[in-house]
Amino acid sequence: MLEVKSMAxxxxxxxxxDVLFWVGCAGSFDQRAQKITKxxxxxxxxxxxxxxxxxxxxxxxxxxARRAGNEFLFQMMAYNNIQxxxxxxxxxxxxxxxxxxxxxxxxxxxxxxxxxxxHHTVFLQQLINDGKLVLKDGGAFKGTKITYHDxxxxxxxxxxxxxxxxxxxxxxxxxxxxxxxxSKGLCCGAGGAQMFKEEEAGTTRVNxxxxxxAIETGANIIASNCPFCTTxxxxxxxxxxxxxxxxxxxxxxxxxxxxxxx
Amino acid sequence: MKNQELPSLNYVFLLKQxxxxxxxxxxKMMIVQQILxxxxxxxxxxxxxxxxxxxxxxxxxxRDEDLTDQSEKRWKNMVLLAFGQKKMFKKPIPAIxxxxxxxxxxxxxxxxxxxxxxxxxxxHRALEAPLGSFYHFLIxxxxxxxxxxxxxxxxxxxxxNILKVKRLSMAELDGFPKRDxxxxxxxxxxxMSMLLIMNASEGAIMLxxxxxxxxxxxxxxxxxxxxxxxxxxHLIERICWWGHILGIYAFLNYLPYSKHFHILLAFxxxxxxxxxxxxxxxxxxxxxNEVLYMMQPxxxxxxxxxxSQPATSAFGAKDVKDxxxxxxxxxxxxxxxxxxTDACPANTTxxxxxxxxxxxxxxxxxxEVGTNINQNxxxxxxxxxxxxxxxxxxxxxxxTTCQACVEACPVSISPLDIIAQLRRxxxxxxxxxxxxxxxxxxxxxxxMAPWKFSPDERDxxxxx
Numbered sequence: 001m002l003e004v005k006s007m008a009x010x011x012x013x014x015x016x017x018d019v020l021f022w023v024g025c026a027g028s029f030d031q032r033a034q035k036i037t038k039x040x041x042x043x044x045x046x047x048x049x050x051x052x053x054x055x056x057x058x059x060x061x062x063x064x065a066r067r068a069g070n071e072f073l074f075q076m077m078a079y080n081n082i083q084x085x086x087x088x089x090x091x092x093x094x095x096x097x098x099x100x101x102x103x104x105x106x107x108x109x110x111x112x113x114x115x116x117x118x119h120h121t122v123f124l125q126q127l128i129n130d131g132k133l134v135l136k137d138g139g140a141f142k143g144t145k146i147t148y149h150d151x152x153x154x155x156x157x158x159x160x161x162x163x164x165x166x167x168x169x170x171x172x173x174x175x176x177x178x179x180x181x182x183s184k185g186l187c188c189g190a191g192g193a194q195m196f197k198e199e200e201a202g203t204t205r206v207n208x209x210x211x212x213x214a215i216e217t218g219a220n221i222i223a224s225n226c227p228f229c230t231t232x233x234x235x236x237x238x239x240x241x242x243x244x245x246x247x248x249x250x251x252x253x254x255x256x257x258x259x260x261x262x
Numbered sequence: 263m264k265n266q267e268l269p270s271l272n273y274v275f276l277l278k279q280x281x282x283x284x285x286x287x288x289x290k291m292m293i294v295q296q297i298l299x300x301x302x303x304x305x306x307x308x309x310x311x312x313x314x315x316x317x318x319x320x321x322x323x324x325r326d327e328d329l330t331d332q333s334e335k336r337w338k339n340m341v342l343l344a345f346g347q348k349k350m351f352k353k354p355i356p357a358i359x360x361x362x363x364x365x366x367x368x369x370x371x372x373x374x375x376x377x378x379x380x381x382x383x384x385x386h387r388a389l390e391a392p393l394g395s396f397y398h399f400l401i402x403x404x405x406x407x408x409x410x411x412x413x414x415x416x417x418x419x420x421x422x423n424i425l426k427v428k429r430l431s432m433a434e435l436d437g438f439p440k441r442d443x444x445x446x447x448x449x450x451x452x453x454m455s456m457l458l459i460m461n462a463s464e465g466a467i468m469l470x471x472x473x474x475x476x477x478x479x480x481x482x483x484x485x486x487x488x489x490x491x492x493x494x495x496h497l498i499e500r501i502c503w504w505g506h507i508l509g510i511y512a513f514l515n516y517l518p519y520s521k522h523f524h525i526l527l528a529f530x531x532x533x534x535x536x537x538x539x540x541x542x543x544x545x546x547x548x549x550x551n552e553v554l555y556m557m558q559p560x561x562x563x564x565x566x567x568x569x570s571q572p573a574t575s576a577f578g579a580k581d582v583k584d585x586x587x588x589x590x591x592x593x594x595x596x597x598x599x600x601x602x603t604d605a606c607p608a609n610t611t612x613x614x615x616x617x618x619x620x621x622x623x624x625x626x627x628x629x630e631v632g633t634n635i636n637q638n639x640x641x642x643x644x645x646x647x648x649x650x651x652x653x654x655x656x657x658x659x660x661x662t663t664c665q666a667c668v669e670a671c672p673v674s675i676s677p678l679d680i681i682a683q684l685r686r687x688x689x690x691x692x693x694x695x696x697x698x699x700x701x702x703x704x705x706x707x708x709x710m711a712p713w714k715f716s717p718d719e720r721d722x723x724x725x726x
Contacts, residue, residue, distance in 0.1 A: 004724045025711040027723075034723040055721040059710035067663050068699050069578065069682070069689030071546045073706055075553040106542040111550060152664040157541025183669050184352075187607040192663030196712055197698040200660040203612030210607075 002041050006055035007088045017052040020090045022104065024097035025060050026227035032234065033096075033227035039256035040096050040120055046259050047132050051094070057084050061103040068193035075111070078103075082113035096120045096252060098153035098226045099191075105158070119154055121164035121225045121251050128170050139171055139258035146173040147219035149210070149233060150185035151226035164225050167251055171258050173221075178213040186210045188232035195228050211236025215246065222248045292384045299381035299507075306511035313518040317594055320632040324587035325575075329534040336533045339674070344532040349672040353601070356421075359414040363450070366411035367525065370404050370457070377507050402478030405461060408454045409479055415450045422447075429600030434619045439521065439598055446513075446522045453509045460502030463487060463495045470495070527595035528673040534588055535674035540665045543682055549577070578686025581647040582628045585683060592675040593625035602667035602677055608660040615660035617667035617677035623652035624680060649684050655694065658684050 010017050021044065027037040044051050062077030081104075085093075093115045095101045105117035118126075127133035148168060154160045161182045168175050180186040189199065189206025199205055211233055214222045222237070224230045233248040330336075342348045347364065350357040379388040390397045421427045422443060430443075462483035465476020469488050476484050487495065517523050555562035579585045602617035603609045609616050627648045635641050646652075658681055667677045688694040695703070702712045710717045 002724055004721075006721070023720075023723075025713070028720045029711055029713055029715045034726065037723055053721065056717055058720060059717075060706045060712060062706070064702060064712050065706055066543055067682075067685075068695065068702070069685035069687070070695075070699075070703055071549045071577065071686055071690060072553065073703055075546075075549050077706065077710075079553050079557055102539070102541045106539050107545065110545045152662070152666075153541050156665045156669050158539050184605070184666075187662045187664035187666065189607065189662060192661050193699060193702065194662050196702040197659075197696050200608070200613045200615070200656055202608070202660075206607045206611050206662065209611055 002038060003045050004041055005052050007052045007057065007090075008055065010052050011088065016089070018050040019052075019092045019094050020085070020088075021051045021053050022093050022095035022097075022100050023053055023058060024095060024100045024227070026231075027096050028058070030227060030231065032231055036096055036227055036230065036250040036252055039250065040252040042256045043124070043127075043133065043252065043259065047127055054084060054088075059084075061100050063099045063103045064193040064196055066103075066107075067191070068196075078108060078111050078113070082108060082111055085113055085115065090115055092116045092118070094118045094120055094123050096227065096250070098151045098157070099228070102153045102157055119158075119160060119163075119225065121154070121167060122160060124167050124251065124255055125163040125170075128167060133255070134260045135170060135255070135258045136260040141221070141254055141258060142172040144173050144221060145176055145217070145219045146221045146223050147176050147178050147214050147217040148181070148223045149178070149188065149214065149225075149229055150182055151224070151229050152185065152187050152191050154225055155185050156183055164223070164251055167255065168223055171254060176217045176219055178210075178217055180213060186213060188226075188229040190228035190232045195231075205236075205239075207232035207236040208239055211240055211242075215240060215242060220246060221254070222246060223254060224248060224250050226250075296382065296384045302508070302511065303378070303381065306514060310514050310518070313515070316632055316636070317518055317523075319635075320628050321587050321590045321594065323583045323628070323631065324585050324590040325583075327586040327588055329536065329588060332537055335537060336535075339535060339537075340529055340533040342532075343535075343672070343674055344528045347672065349670075352670075359417050362407070362410040362414040363418075364525075366407040366414075366454075369407055370411075373401075373404055373457075374507070374510060377503070380503075381507065398477065401461065405458065405477055405479035408457050411450065412454045415447050415454070419444065419447050419451075429604045432600065432603070432616070434603075434616055434622070435598065435600075439622065442520050442522070443598070445516070446520060449509060449513050449516070453506060453513070456502045456506040456509060458483065460499055460506060463498040463502065466490070467492060467495050467499070521596065521598045524595050524597035524673055527591060531591060531595040532674045534591070536588075536676070536679075540668055541663075544679070546577070546686070548574070576687065577690040578688070579680070579683035580649045580687045580691065582624060582631055583641075584687070585624070585648075585680060589624065589676075589680050589683075590628055592677075592680075593621050593628055595673050596621040596625065596675055597673070598622060599672070601670040601672065602675070605666040605670040607662055607664055607666065613657075613660035614654065615657040617681075620653060620657070620677040620680055621675060624648060627652045649687060653684060655688065658688065659696065661685075 005017070007017075007020065021041070023037055024033075026033040028034070059081055060077055061081060062074035065071075065077065066074035093104055095104070095117065096119075098119060101117055101119045104113065104115060108115070124133065128135070146168060148165055150156070150161060154164075165175060178186075186209065187206055188210050194206075211222075214233070214236075222233050224233060227250070230248055230250055237243055237246050237248060347357065347361065350360055376387065376389045380386060387397075393400065422430050422440075431440075435443075458480045461477045461480035465474075465481045465484040466488040468474035468476050469484055470492060475481055487498070490498075517526070576584055582590060596618070598618055598621075600618050602621075603619070606615065606617050627646075630644075630646070631641060634644060661678070661681045663678060663682070665678055668675075689699075705712050705714050709715055711720070
């Protein structure tokens, strides 16, 4: 059973959490991404992190609207979110979505929203380094061949390449890199609001191309850090009829499966 | 046979005659050459300055953007990215070849300093006496660079025209861009050859006179011409000297019309590059305020007393003047290497979008606007815009904003920033968005999420 309290509940009891977990729209509504959300909460519960969510008060950050060109809508969403966040005096935010991460961390400050924002893979790496998150020996993924997909907004966009890889190393996996990785990482095809429309005419789809790179590594798992990348790669793997051989998993899901029993 | 040899014997004889009078003729010739040199130099620099100031004016047609903060970091970027070519080394082979040309270009131009002195004052190798033996070392070093440059430039010609490296032979380069690239390379071949032949003829003269062995590399060419008469050698030396400096002036004046202008603009472009995280989109302050005043009307400034409407500018960019000056400088700094397009997920999966073409289109449109201003003193509406006439909706819609193009560019260009501003204009000024995006917008507006889910369900996952 997951233990999740909202910011409003904390306020009502006169307490305040250490961090706010920004779930994001995908993490809240998308069935595949909900699993990532739950896996991450499971870890937070296990480690005993004092956290809250905004719950029904959370709204889209405005990222897809801004990237599509609708600055008005973005500004509306940003205004409302910042009002809520500042109203609760939020200082530290963790999110499982690199798009939310980028917008809140880099684009909200100009609009009056200043918070310490941490992507969940970086947070997991910190927990492991601090010894707060203990993984079971010979865990679920020991020796498994895994390739890591750099999301554009965490990698190139914000320069986070190593933390997620360090978490995977802590899981004792065999990490293999794709042809394009780190700053040269290939997009999954979802960014820039592409997630919400049909791709323009071309010779192939971006997610198919990226999935092919992952298949070439011979890995059994594609590790991701973004709910949108996860969706795109799952589709890619399905299209190449490799669902049996290759799974797409968020790093949080992999960590949740490797938690040491009490 | 004998008859045929006669004229050449006569010719040698005539030349011999001239050598007797050489001091007189050579002084007269020298003065003519000096005057000619000064005139040509003034014209060459004037024409370059004129075109360069036009380009500066064109760049400043763009919107204001302050990119002068953190000067220490900016200098560091310039040293690392432009001077040190840091990003070039992501592709080692072209990087090394490019380094040869770059170092060759920068250092060999020190010799142009001597050419200028000699040309103006009628001296011959003016730096030889003051520098002494170091001079011969220096010329030897330049000759090594000249040979390396030749090797690199020929390799580049092979890569473009024989190997047809994909990013260098895409259809978007057909016509002028391909010719432009080859022209620059041919000019370099000519310049480097002139330099070496000039030195070789001097070396041959030294060998003939027994005053030296010539210069490091070009002395290897000397045996081929050492049999020529001193007069012919002097003539070759003069032709090459003039050819070299005229070639450099031609090159200088071709630059502002060419993609090769990057050799100058790479430096300011690295200095003025945005220092914010690559994924951060630029804020639109006017829209931010509009939303703020809508939500908190008490913060809105009072309307002007005379009842006039405050001037508003278009949202996003429709034409080049709506872009920032940095976007426009980017367009002139682009050397069409295509690393951006090579890295673009949309382009490599067959979509119409090519970040390089975005930059080429921006420059083409800006040049057109510039010509319009030259002809009419001020811009006269020509019924065209960057959006639609140069860059299509389909191209703009293919972008995933992954920033691979920005990351790939060795000279700090952001095609993405231009794409984002054109998209803003499409959506906010033309309401031009695909149906699915309009649906996404209305979902965000009404459900606070891009999908059609009730906001009340947002935390339903806890219990699912």
